Amino acid sequence: MEWDYFLNEVVANRDALLHGAAITFAVSLIAILAGTVLGIVIGIAVTYGGKPLRWPARLYIDIIRGTPVLVLVLATFYVSSAVGLNLNAFQAGALALTLFCASHVSEILRGALQSLSRGQIEAGRAIGLTFGGIFRYILFPQALRYALPTWITAAVEMVKASTLLSVIGVAELLLTTQQIISNNFLNMQFYLLAGVIYFLIDFAIEQVGRFIGRRLDQPTRRAV
Amino acid sequence: MNYHFNFAPILDQWPVLLSGLGLGLLLALVSIAIGSVLGLVVAFASRAPSPWLRSLAFTWISILRNLPILVIVLFLFFGMPQLGLSLDKITSFIVALSLYASAYMAEVFRGGLLSVPKGLTEAGQAIGLTSFRIKRYIVLPIMFRNALPAFGNNFISLFKDTSLAATIAVPELTFYARKINSETFRVIEVWLVASLLYIVCCYAITLVLRAMEKRLVLEKN
Amino acid sequence: MTPIVEVRDLHKRFGELEVLKGIDFTVAEGEVVSIIGASGSGKTTLLRCLNLLEEFHQGDVLIGGEAIGYHLRRGQRVRIGEREVARQRAMTGMVFQAFNLFPHMSALDNVTLGLTKVRGMPRPQAIELADHWLDRVGMLERRDHRPSQLSGGQQQRVAIARAIAMSPKVMLFDEATSALDPERVGEVLETIRSLAQEGMTMVLVTHEMRFARDVSDKVVFMEDGRIAEQGPPQRLFLNPDSPRLQAFLKTSSF
Numbered sequence: 001m002e003w004d005y006f007l008n009e010v011v012a013n014r015d016a017l018l019h020g021a022a023i024t025f026a027v028s029l030i031a032i033l034a035g036t037v038l039g040i041v042i043g044i045a046v047t048y049g050g051k052p053l054r055w056p057a058r059l060y061i062d063i064i065r066g067t068p069v070l071v072l073v074l075a076t077f078y079v080s081s082a083v084g085l086n087l088n089a090f091q092a093g094a095l096a097l098t099l100f101c102a103s104h105v106s107e108i109l110r111g112a113l114q115s116l117s118r119g120q121i122e123a124g125r126a127i128g129l130t131f132g133g134i135f136r137y138i139l140f141p142q143a144l145r146y147a148l149p150t151w152i153t154a155a156v157e158m159v160k161a162s163t164l165l166s167v168i169g170v171a172e173l174l175l176t177t178q179q180i181i182s183n184n185f186l187n188m189q190f191y192l193l194a195g196v197i198y199f200l201i202d203f204a205i206e207q208v209g210r211f212i213g214r215r216l217d218q219p220t221r222r223a224v
Numbered sequence: 225m226n227y228h229f230n231f232a233p234i235l236d237q238w239p240v241l242l243s244g245l246g247l248g249l250l251l252a253l254v255s256i257a258i259g260s261v262l263g264l265v266v267a268f269a270s271r272a273p274s275p276w277l278r279s280l281a282f283t284w285i286s287i288l289r290n291l292p293i294l295v296i297v298l299f300l301f302f303g304m305p306q307l308g309l310s311l312d313k314i315t316s317f318i319v320a321l322s323l324y325a326s327a328y329m330a331e332v333f334r335g336g337l338l339s340v341p342k343g344l345t346e347a348g349q350a351i352g353l354t355s356f357r358i359k360r361y362i363v364l365p366i367m368f369r370n371a372l373p374a375f376g377n378n379f380i381s382l383f384k385d386t387s388l389a390a391t392i393a394v395p396e397l398t399f400y401a402r403k404i405n406s407e408t409f410r411v412i413e414v415w416l417v418a419s420l421l422y423i424v425c426c427y428a429i430t431l432v433l434r435a436m437e438k439r440l441v442l443e444k445n
Numbered sequence: 446m447t448p449i450v451e452v453r454d455l456h457k458r459f460g461e462l463e464v465l466k467g468i469d470f471t472v473a474e475g476e477v478v479s480i481i482g483a484s485g486s487g488k489t490t491l492l493r494c495l496n497l498l499e500e501f502h503q504g505d506v507l508i509g510g511e512a513i514g515y516h517l518r519r520g521q522r523v524r525i526g527e528r529e530v531a532r533q534r535a536m537t538g539m540v541f542q543a544f545n546l547f548p549h550m551s552a553l554d555n556v557t558l559g560l561t562k563v564r565g566m567p568r569p570q571a572i573e574l575a576d577h578w579l580d581r582v583g584m585l586e587r588r589d590h591r592p593s594q595l596s597g598g599q600q601q602r603v604a605i606a607r608a609i610a611m612s613p614k615v616m617l618f619d620e621a622t623s624a625l626d627p628e629r630v631g632e633v634l635e636t637i638r639s640l641a642q643e644g645m646t647m648v649l650v651t652h653e654m655r656f657a658r659d660v661s662d663k664v665v666f667m668e669d670g671r672i673a674e675q676g677p678p679q680r681l682f683l684n685p686d687s688p689r690l691q692a693f694l695k696t697s698s699f
């Protein structure tokens with residue numbers, strides 16, 4: 001009985017659910033892309049920068065990583081309006097997730113860069129490359145190889161973290177689910193449905209990550 | 225911009241904020257304890273001879289790792305009563321966080337088990353230890369030591385995740401921060417203080433864990 | 446007198462690959478037997494069968510007259526239970542190429558673990574016995590050190606004490622010095638030699654030909670899963686019968 005009712009409700013609310021999923025997708029994508037760009041800059045600063053660059057970068061990473069994402073989301077939302085930045089909930093949420101993603105990415109990149117031998121930089125200098133050239137042609141392609149699988153795990157984290165935007169009123173998938181539940185009281189069924197959808201999205205990303213990880217491994221093996 | 229900082233309304237609430245922080249730490253400790261026991265079982269199951277047990281373990285890990293923790297929390301607290309299982313909010317949150325932790329701890333312990341060389345098990349066999357005793361005296365102690373850094377990272381993550389308990393009105397730090405935020409409108413101050421408390425606490429945990437690692441983690445030779 | 450070790454028609458396969466193709470040999474009490482042979486000829490596998498670290502498919506291994514690892518049930522050969530296997534393993538002491546000391550325990554605790562947990566000895570008595578053997582291998586001063594604080598040679602001497610403290614009927618050494626820095630080989634060989642001179646029964650797999658010649662009562666030459674030749678060291682090293690052994694000795698350094 002209840003399940004029939006549930007299925008009817010799913011059909012009746014399919015547009016809202018799809019819209020919620022689209023918002024989840026959009027905000028995650030923005031956070032991942034913008035966060036990656038920012039994260040690369042900070043990652044380079046923290047790995048190769050001189051003191052005036054390294055310190056602020058380190059501080060940024062430690063502050064963001066020491067703060068719960070929910071607090072980051074709430075703080076960005078409330079503080080941005082208190083200081084007169086007129087961001088709506090979506091923008092504030094996207095900004096918070098971007099800041100969070102950037103700290104993740106910079107740590108991943110730092111780990112990957114530090115696993116490369118210092119000798120490569122010297123070898124690059126020896127053939128007359130500038131640091132920009134060394135980074136672009138020697139370090140970055142290798143770091144990418146190491147970091148890509150972890151980076152994709154970070155994407156899963158972003159999708160998971162996007163649920164926190166429901167707390168500040170961004171109508172992503174979870175808030176949409178909650179709104180539907182407030183009309184039909186099918187708590188268990190609709191939270192389960194949301195769980196299944198999130199699982200499928202994250203599982204798909206994870207599998208892509210594994211696939212790419214394996215593909216990236218092969219050329220090196222063949223070369224040996 | 226001419227903002228006048230006024231921390232007084234927040235500092236007045238010290239005892240409440242600290243109790244919130246303490247509750248968060250407690251939730252994290254209980255959850256990682258339960259999650260570690262479950263995770264250990266799952267880790268051993270993932271290396272069991274039975275293929276059925278193995279895929280059960282991997283399914284467990286995969287499902288819990290790919291679900292947002294907030295969805296698990298809400299499902300358990302609002303959804304389970306429909307199945308006749310009503311838990312109070314703190315218990316319900318602990319169950320959610322423990323399940324979530326179990327998947328991550330299973331991964332940690334799996335790595336730890338793989339890091340125990342086969343030769344040590346054989347050395348144990350050679351002096352006549354049974355397989356239970358080899359696990360008890362050799363494999364588990366070494367695994368725990370090797371797993372300690374990853375364990376620490378997970379504990380810090382869990383501690384930060386306790387902020388989600390605010391969504392079901394568990395009175396921990398984030399809950400109080402939101403409350404003070406809406407009562408006093410000292411928006412910047414309250415979030416500054418809340419973040420600082422979390423950061424300092426995470427840092428303190430890191431220091432404790434580093435000291436433990438120094439004593440316990442086995443150096444390679 | 447029953448031999449300490451008796452191996453009869455031992456066969457062992459890894460999947461399709463037959464690694465031991467019918468091994469027969471005995472070790473009498475107090476005897477020191479060296480097993481030599483080319484890489485991959487099955488020396489390690491044979492030693493591991495004597496300690497039940499490998500299962501075998503045919504034949505018998507008797508330690509002190511007791512057939513180990515299997516018994517007959519209604520004409521079927523069945524592997525015995527885990528507790529029995531553990532008890533029988535304790536009748537032999539094994540020294541590994543990679544030492545395999547427990548890294549989370551001091552040298553002393555490495556030795557006492559088996560004494561207290563397998564032999565059920567009270568701790569004070571176990572410590573006394575462990576100290577005796579650690580002293581015997583020259584490691585008493587370092588009894589409280591962790592393996593990571595010891596050199597390879599020192600680790601291997603602790604490993605020898607760990608094995609011999611269990612009072613096994615026979616000690617098995619699998620290339621006990623191969624993983625050591627050259628300047629550390631001597632101290633371990635000296636330890637083994639002095640145990641041999643005290644009458645410990647031993648089976649040694651070794652690439653140290655000079656040592657095998659000096660210390661053993663019998664040398665066994667393995668070739669492709671079989672024993673190609675065995676006898677006293679003087680005869681095998683000076684007048685090898687088989688051309689394979691002649692060739693092997695030519696490529697080995699003394």
Ligand SMILES: Nc1ncnc2c1ncn2[C@@H]1O[C@H](COP(=O)(O)OP(=O)(O)OP(=O)(O)O)[C@@H](O)[C@H]1O
Nearest residue numbers: 459462464482483484485486487488489490491620
């Ligand atoms: N666990 C295993 N699985 C499959 N094959 C194995 C295994 N262990 C050993 N073998 C094979 O059995 C054969 C004998 O190996 P073994 O280690 O006994 O040789 P060995 O005489 O000790 O050689 P070395 O002098 O190199 O130590 C080799 O062909 C080896 O590849």
Ligand SMILES: [Mg+2]
Nearest residue numbers: 488489490620
């Ligand atoms: Mg060998």
